[in-house]
Amino acid sequence: MTSEASPVVIELPPLQADRLYSADETSAYVGAKPQWLKRALRKGEIPGGYLGRTPCWTAVDIRELIAQTGQSQKRPSRGGGPRKSGVSTARSRRLVAAK
Numbered sequence: 001m002t003s004e005a006s007p008v009v010i011e012l013p014p015l016q017a018d019r020l021y022s023a024d025e026t027s028a029y030v031g032a033k034p035q036w037l038k039r040a041l042r043k044g045e046i047p048g049g050y051l052g053r054t055p056c057w058t059a060v061d062i063r064e065l066i067a068q069t070g071q072s073q074k075r076p077s078r079g080g081g082p083r084k085s086g087v088s089t090a091r092s093r094r095l096v097a098a099k
Contacts, residue, residue: 010028012028012029015029015059015062015063016059017058017059017060019059020051020056020057020058021056021057021058021059021062022034022054022055022056023035023037023038023055026048026057026061026062026065029062029065029066030062030065030066030069031069032065032069037055037057038055041055042055046061046065046068047060047061047064047065048061049061
């Protein structure tokens with residue numbers, strides 16, 4: 001007998017058009033980390049704005065983000081793509097450093 005854990009579903013309050021949302025609040029709706037949201041906003045990759053120096057998002061911005069991301073944000077790995085050879089990244093760094 002196998003017991004499968006059911007996914008945890010968190011009910012989020014409806015978005016309010018008359019307020020601004022912080023990175024922490026926006027991350028709950030979008031499914032991305034707050035740091036990623038701040039970085040992407042700074043680069044101009046996602047909608048949003050600033051109140052002073054604080055990044056913030058409106059309900060319209062959040063809905064647009066959800067539509068763009070499909071409720072799960074996929075970020076590229078730090079590796080930058082597939083390896084070109086069978087040599088691991090750490091090993092290739094050692095080989096380059098040894099030259």
